[in-house]
Amino acid sequence: MPPGADILGAHARLAAIDPAAADELLFTHVLSALLAGAGAKRGFALDPLHPLRRAAVGIAPEEGALERLGRHVEEAGPAAVTIPAALVTALFSPERAADPRVVPLTARDETLALVVLDRPPSDPVGFASVSAHAASILAVIRMSERVSRADFELKYRVWELQSLYDVGLSIAGTLDLDSLADDILLKSISLLNARTGTLIVRTSGGDAEDAVLVKHFGVPLAGPEALDSLPEQVSRWNTRAERAAPFAEAPAEKLLLSPIVAEGRPLGLLLVADKENRAGGVDDFTVGDERIISLFGNQAAIALENARLHREAVEKERMEREIELAASIQKTILPVSLPEVAGLRLAGGNRPTRQVGGDYFDVFPLPDGRTAFCVADVAGKGVPAALLVSTLHACLRILLDLGVADLPGFVGRIHRHLLGFSSTRKFVTLFFAVFDPSSREVRYLNAGHNPGIHLSGGETTLLPSSGPPIGILPDVVHRESTISLGVGDTLVLYSDGITEAVNAEDEEFGMERLIALVKKGRNVSPRSLSGAIFGAVSEFTRGVSQYDDQTVLIARAC
Amino acid sequence: MSEILKVTVERPDAMVAVLRTDGYINNAGGEEIARQAYVLMGGGVNRLLLDLEKTKIVNSIGISILIEILEKLLDSGGRLAFCRLTPTIEKTFQIMGLAQYARIFPAPEPAVSWLRGETD
Numbered sequence: 001m002p003p004g005a006d007i008l009g010a011h012a013r014l015a016a017i018d019p020a021a022a023d024e025l026l027f028t029h030v031l032s033a034l035l036a037g038a039g040a041k042r043g044f045a046l047d048p049l050h051p052l053r054r055a056a057v058g059i060a061p062e063e064g065a066l067e068r069l070g071r072h073v074e075e076a077g078p079a080a081v082t083i084p085a086a087l088v089t090a091l092f093s094p095e096r097a098a099d100p101r102v103v104p105l106t107a108r109d110e111t112l113a114l115v116v117l118d119r120p121p122s123d124p125v126g127f128a129s130v131s132a133h134a135a136s137i138l139a140v141i142r143m144s145e146r147v148s149r150a151d152f153e154l155k156y157r158v159w160e161l162q163s164l165y166d167v168g169l170s171i172a173g174t175l176d177l178d179s180l181a182d183d184i185l186l187k188s189i190s191l192l193n194a195r196t197g198t199l200i201v202r203t204s205g206g207d208a209e210d211a212v213l214v215k216h217f218g219v220p221l222a223g224p225e226a227l228d229s230l231p232e233q234v235s236r237w238n239t240r241a242e243r244a245a246p247f248a249e250a251p252a253e254k255l256l257l258s259p260i261v262a263e264g265r266p267l268g269l270l271l272v273a274d275k276e277n278r279a280g281g282v283d284d285f286t287v288g289d290e291r292i293i294s295l296f297g298n299q300a301a302i303a304l305e306n307a308r309l310h311r312e313a314v315e316k317e318r319m320e321r322e323i324e325l326a327a328s329i330q331k332t333i334l335p336v337s338l339p340e341v342a343g344l345r346l347a348g349g350n351r352p353t354r355q356v357g358g359d360y361f362d363v364f365p366l367p368d369g370r371t372a373f374c375v376a377d378v379a380g381k382g383v384p385a386a387l388l389v390s391t392l393h394a395c396l397r398i399l400l401d402l403g404v405a406d407l408p409g410f411v412g413r414i415h416r417h418l419l420g421f422s423s424t425r426k427f428v429t430l431f432f433a434v435f436d437p438s439s440r441e442v443r444y445l446n447a448g449h450n451p452g453i454h455l456s457g458g459e460t461t462l463l464p465s466s467g468p469p470i471g472i473l474p475d476v477v478h479r480e481s482t483i484s485l486g487v488g489d490t491l492v493l494y495s496d497g498i499t500e501a502v503n504a505e506d507e508e509f510g511m512e513r514l515i516a517l518v519k520k521g522r523n524v525s526p527r528s529l530s531g532a533i534f535g536a537v538s539e540f541t542r543g544v545s546q547y548d549d550q551t552v553l554i555a556r557a558c
Numbered sequence: 559m560s561e562i563l564k565v566t567v568e569r570p571d572a573m574v575a576v577l578r579t580d581g582y583i584n585n586a587g588g589e590e591i592a593r594q595a596y597v598l599m600g601g602g603v604n605r606l607l608l609d610l611e612k613t614k615i616v617n618s619i620g621i622s623i624l625i626e627i628l629e630k631l632l633d634s635g636g637r638l639a640f641c642r643l644t645p646t647i648e649k650t651f652q653i654m655g656l657a658q659y660a661r662i663f664p665a666p667e668p669a670v671s672w673l674r675g676e677t678d
Contacts, residue, residue: 156618159653186615193617218561276585278619
């Protein structure tokens with residue numbers, strides 16, 4: 001054996017390495033065994049797959065030599081088997097090696113280590129056995145690392161699936177958008193190894209169209225204004241030059257964005273930035289990353305859609321309760337039957353719409369033998385309108401008990417009372433009349449209501465409004481008028497729900513049809529005429545849902 | 559929530575150290591935990607508790623660093639425990655295999671007892 005080479009000692013050193021417990025000293029142990037086997041004193045070894053895994057004995061490479069070596073290995077790839085002579089020379093510093101040798105340790109076309117010795121092996125055959133021994137150990141370690149990496153990858157995929165499954169469960173189990181948004185944002189950042197992220201979603205429809213939920217992890221990447229110009233597809237911007245306008249200034253190197261779209265409507269965005277790597281740098285986002293963020297974006301869309309549907313269901317329930325309440329209020333106010341009064345035959349009715357509007361009619365026999373009657377239509381729908389009807393009803397009852405002299409004064413008091421209401425939509429159209437059987441005169445006041453129809457001798461006369469509805473303008477004085485109601489004459493009052501009833505073609509029932517019906521009904525009882533009007537309107541609308549209540553009140557002198 | 563991790567170290571006794579984290583366990587966060595852990599291990603403390611009460615997010619790089627710390631602790635005959643994990647992080651640790659060799663506790667006290675060898 002040539003002097004210097006310790007083949008057996010080299011094998012013994014290699015045998016002492018435990019492949020299962022490979023640590024940062026692995027290459028130091030391997031290099032020292034190879035130096036012993038070659039009879040060399042100085043050397044260097046590195047793993048071309050992980051250039052930071054390296055060892056040096058007896059040398060202090062020139063400044064920059066290790067960086068150049070790293071670049072060489074990166075360019076040559078993990079199968080590199082040589083190192084340029086100039087670089088080898090630079091490694092042996094400060095003392096040059098006279099005849100350095102590069103020894104690649106390979107297994108199955110794979111370079112496991114690049115070893116540089118300061119001299120050729122003194123026993124090439126013996127050294128070949130040592131290098132084969134070292135290669136076999138490194139091959140086992142590399143295989144073990146691959147298995148470990150594959151195991152980690154597999155577990156990572158399970159984690160990915162579990163995260164998506166968990167988000168799905170959260171969506172099914174909660175309608176708390178705020179915590180769901182946190183969950184989705186954190187899981188996206190976590191699974192994509194991103195450093196920061198932003199989630200922005202429009203959370204409402206209906207009255208609060210502008211409500212936006214914004215979540216940031218780390219530095220904000222975008223603001224709500226980005227929703228105005230969302231890309232339609234998942235977007236990967238690995239350079240600043242590629243970015244769409246709203247994201248050009250986002251404080252990050254690389255961005256990955258998923259629009260959140262539900263039912264074709266853009267609702268928000270999920271944006272993550274800077275996919276980090278183990279070396280502390282930032283990697284490009286990949287097609288696989290697009291898939292992950294797109295899945296989370298879809299989950300966010302489902303969550304938002306669920307929340308919206310829930311909100312709509314709650315709103316619908318609230319409205320139905322309100323309609324029920326409004327209907328019950330109105331039911332207690334509208335007359336179930338009309339009283340028998342001197343000199344008049346009365347008939348009338350009200351057909352509420354589904355939303356419950358604010359039509360009102362009533363008849364009041366007065367202590368002095370006269371009869372007051374009215375038809376009114378208050379602004380709005382639902383409970384507010386029903387309450388206004390209730391107020392009007394109470395006002396009329398109380399004031400009529402005190403007596404009614406001049407109609408403008410009487411209606412003016414109600415008008416001033418309504419003006420004191422705080423609600424903005426509080427006006428009432430009112431046709432108020434008082435019939436005196438002794439004179440057969442009807443004094444009336446029409447405040448913004450549909451014209452009454454006076455039928456006399458087969459001819460009709462319209463009784464128009466003398467001013468705006470009550471409850472709107474403070475300084476309004478209405479004017480009263482008088483007609484004579486001879487025996488057989490008929491006065492027909494109604495609400496706009498009759499004349500403005502629409503059919504499927506969006507055509508209105510109109511005044512002409514109503515007047516024709518009134519004329520045609522001059523010889524039938526008020527009750528039959530009332531029924532004929534409601535019947536004709538139903539025939540006309542043929543089941544089309546109507547917006548307004550329909551009310552008719554007929555008074556015929558007898 | 560912050561993406562910058564802070565670590566504070568508490569020493570209930572000479573044998574055990576508690577590392578309390580606040581923030582994201584990613585590459586930088588994991589490195590900071592590892593730095594503190596290796597300082598402790600260099601000083602002969604190889605029974606560590608990671609209290610993650612203020613950590614809501616961890617990524618795969620952070621997990622791989624925690625696995626490296628765990629392996630080094632086990633090589634030196636030490637122990638690693640976690641406590642006060644969010645349900646998401648606990649599930650993640652179960653899936654990624656960390657819970658196979660480290661123990662997870664709901665609170666610091668039983669974790670410290672286990673690290674001291676007072677309980678199984």
